[in-house]
Amino acid sequence: MKSPQVSTVITALVFSGLAFFIFSLIEPTQTTVAIAIFIIALVSPLIGTTSSSESVASDDVKTLYVGNLPYRANEAAVRELFSTVGQVHSVRLMKDKHTGKRRGFGFVEMSASDTDKAVETLNDQEFQQRTLKVREAKERPEKEAEGETE
Numbered sequence: 001m002k003s004p005q006v007s008t009v010i011t012a013l014v015f016s017g018l019a020f021f022i023f024s025l026i027e028p029t030q031t032t033v034a035i036a037i038f039i040i041a042l043v044s045p046l047i048g049t050t051s052s053s054e055s056v057a058s059d060d061v062k063t064l065y066v067g068n069l070p071y072r073a074n075e076a077a078v079r080e081l082f083s084t085v086g087q088v089h090s091v092r093l094m095k096d097k098h099t100g101k102r103r104g105f106g107f108v109e110m111s112a113s114d115t116d117k118a119v120e121t122l123n124d125q126e127f128q129q130r131t132l133k134v135r136e137a138k139e140r141p142e143k144e145a146e147g148e149t150e
Helices: 004-016 020-025 030-055 075-083 112-122
Strands: 061-067 088-095 102-111 133-136
Touching: 061 112, 075 088, 075 102, 075 112, 102 112, 112 133
Parallel strands: none
Antiparallel strands: 061 102, 061 133, 088 102
């Protein structure tokens, strides 16, 4: 009779696609379960990184600059607002590194197909008593390496 822990590990192995055949060759014990969990912990991040980078190419996601945000706005509120016009991948609201207070602007990563609609719909729209400024973000120029500027 298999314990719930063993069936959980077997299920995890099926999802990871690795070392499943090991369990078909040997009788699971607490030691083999512990080894399998260790293998999954080591290999799972590698599998996830590969598949997620392939599934979301840089062409599929664009970054929008969102300015004039209320200082009290948080990531969840901004995500909820932008979710009304398209698929939101991430929200980053900028904070002052010394005080930790929000700086009134941020960036929203959205599906490329939704960014035009987001700019058209949300630019100049009032949000928590402030008029938002929404546009496609510009690439940040790379900083010169230290020691090269003489």
